[in-house]
Amino acid sequence: MDPTICAACKYLRRKCPQDCILAPYFPSSNPQRFACVHKIFGASNVTKMLQQVPGHLRAEAAECISYEATARVQDPVYGCVGIITQLQQQITQIHSEIMKIKGEMVAHRSAHPQHLPSPQPQGEPSWFSSTHRQEQDNFQSDKHLSGNF
């Protein structure tokens, strides 16, 4: 293994320039990482994606790109969206549970006002934020996906 050539340039059988934009994020010690990203996005697209973000954010962008590629290799139908769906389902489930508990607390408090602290105001709790609703709206607006979410 030649440490002076990054995994991307090695995979693409090309000379690795000193200013190779992929080198810091795809070291030769982890060839599988680039192979996965290359399979899903292609080297050219990954290069463009990294070029368009500021230098100090490229490491995080490369991690996220790698995460997305891995998710799609592992789940060729849903990829990252499968993880998003699972998390949204969990939140919906928790929402039902927490509203039930709060309902019980409100009912109990009415009967025994001195026993429990005040619950949150009626309606959605603070954590069920507009962000979550927005994400759900984005999903639900898609007619093909709506059956799954």
Add this chain to the structure above:
Amino acid sequence: MDPTICAACKYLRRKCPQDCILAPYFPSSNPQRFACVHKIFGASNVTKMLQQVPGHLRAEAAECISYEATARVQDPVYGCVGIITQLQQQITQIHSEIMKIKGEMVAHRSAHPQHLPSPQPQGEPSWFSSTHRQEQDNFQSDKHLSGNF
């Protein structure tokens, strides 16, 4: 707009064959959808990704690919992973809140055993499933991403 040629073949300026694998999912009525997917994944990779999933799952795969591409265009650093992070943070926040409420209920039940129904068994509630923990483990195992989760 020629309805006999799909958005993909039109974008790529090629003849749209009768058995074009992209045509059912990238109609000429929505050229932006293919443009976005093409920018992030490339036509060749999208074609390969659709070819490797069974026919009855291709529509969903195309939707998810399109969703991922849109997320990355909108957020060039984090893409879909940004949405996953937000959802995980929400779940962690709710987990803290629900455990606090359940703690209050347990304390109250000890003092007033006749007033409230039995809480869930101690430990993680049912919705804080092994799936969620697995996803968090996957994230946490990534040294670059771990700072954000």
